[in-house]
Amino acid sequence: MEEKVLTKNFELKNYYKIDVYLKEKGYEAVRKAFEKMKPEQILEEVKKANLRGRGGAGFPAGVKWGFVPQEVPKPKYLCVNADEGEPGTFKDRYIMSHNPHLLIEGIIITSFCVGIHKAFIYIRGEYEAVAQRLEQAIFEAYEKGFLGKNILNTGFDLDVFVHRGAGSYICGEETALLESLEGKRGHPRLKPPFPASIGLFQCPTVINNVETLSNIPVIILKGAKWFCKKGLPKDGGTRVFGVSGMVKKPGIYELPVGTSLRDIIFKHAGGMKAGKKLKAVIPGGMSAPILRADEIDIKMDFDTLVNANSMLGSAAIIVIDEDTPIIDVLKAVAKFYSHESCGQCTPCRIGTSWINKIVKRLVERKGEKADIDSIQRLANNILGKTLCPLGDAAAMPISSITEKFRGELESYIAG
């Protein structure tokens, strides 16, 4: 049995309540950080742990924190990205509803390390019940003196608020999230400047995903060396893999970074539903380029997936079986991105809707000869030409599906 970090104690009754959490040695990481460590030691440890961003981009968290200027007259902010909109992804929902205090611990330690006194958890609007649970957990943490003024008599102050989104995939992109939090439409910003220097309310801002921050307490308690050993030297720790689609046991599986994709599907998630054969896998949320059934003997870490021309992303694995026509997958992908494009950049706004129109034509078996080439050309014209990664997120899976399953798609071209 693999040792769990984030999903440990999930089966314990009322673990989301602070009294139960404290009984299981909760908030020890916060105590250790405050009592035994200086902010620069925490930063050093997180950098050494090679904790890479769990939202999808895989940027090292410690390096991100290091970009925040030390001496500024402005306040600094922490934004917790709990927007979890990447299709196939549901891990943060589990972490927040089963283990909210672990996230709060991560928020406190991060804020202490970077010198932040106000944090916002931006949670997708649909997660109303989860938001309520978080608010209750935050309330309990205030009551016990882990939040608010003069935390544990250290003189350190921190306020945490839950901020609900209102239904928009793009708000998971960090600069769109900032715009949204400021009360505007979620239109991504031009980078640079990066949020670390000019972020929320024009102030230095750290933005980290829920799962990323939930890894901080264990790094503090067990150290960077342990964390790297748990995963890979350059990609430490575990991942909370979310498996869905045509498997026997869909759900979350917390396993070391670098676990093989085949093992996740066939050992942990129980293999294929109804004894069907595997056709393809989307390994890291819908934005990730698709893998064929013969490409799943692969380690699930950021670098390996990049080398395989795909992406680990949010580690959301969508399993597709032999009975599923690939056009159905393409249809879902094309529809999603044309719906969610924020409309700011022309290649993405126009490109995704053109692709969607062509795919609809193929679905009706009215495709024209040039259609598959057109889709590929359109995808290429989006790739790398937009302000934010949504354009790429649309282009990459679409290109890979049309490339790897071209033969099957050609059967949708009219006589």
Add this chain to the structure above:
Amino acid sequence: MSPKFSDQTKKRIKEIIYRYPQKEASLLPILHIAQQEFGFIPVEAERSVAEMLGIKPVQVREAVTFYTMLHSQPVGKYHIQVCSNLSCSLLGAEKLIDYLKEKLKIELGQTTPDGKFTLSTVECLGACEEAPCMQINFDYYGDLNKKKIDSILNGLK
């Protein structure tokens, strides 16, 4: 119904505004409250929110039209949103959507004549392990099939 915020709600709004260093950041939380209070966000509510925050009414409209959870038109007492994204469609979401259309005798985006149900599709709800899934108002329902949908809908008064 004239959409005016109750005194209690006004107090709640004031507390929320206080959380943010800039007033307008409280726009989404306030619009959530407005929608809770009126069932949707009428133009008059847009105006009074703009006034409270010292912003132009068009800035409020921009948000209301951008975010899919905010409604500028009334919706049914129960808003059924079926996920039509990949994991759910792999497991038969489309058939369930057709079933609901037939059962409620409405098309997507429509409300039943008695104002009880509105039916729409929604992008990934983040509950793919229970695909196919749907959300009715804020409640999640997963591992759906026709029979389960019947019993869920029968339970809604």
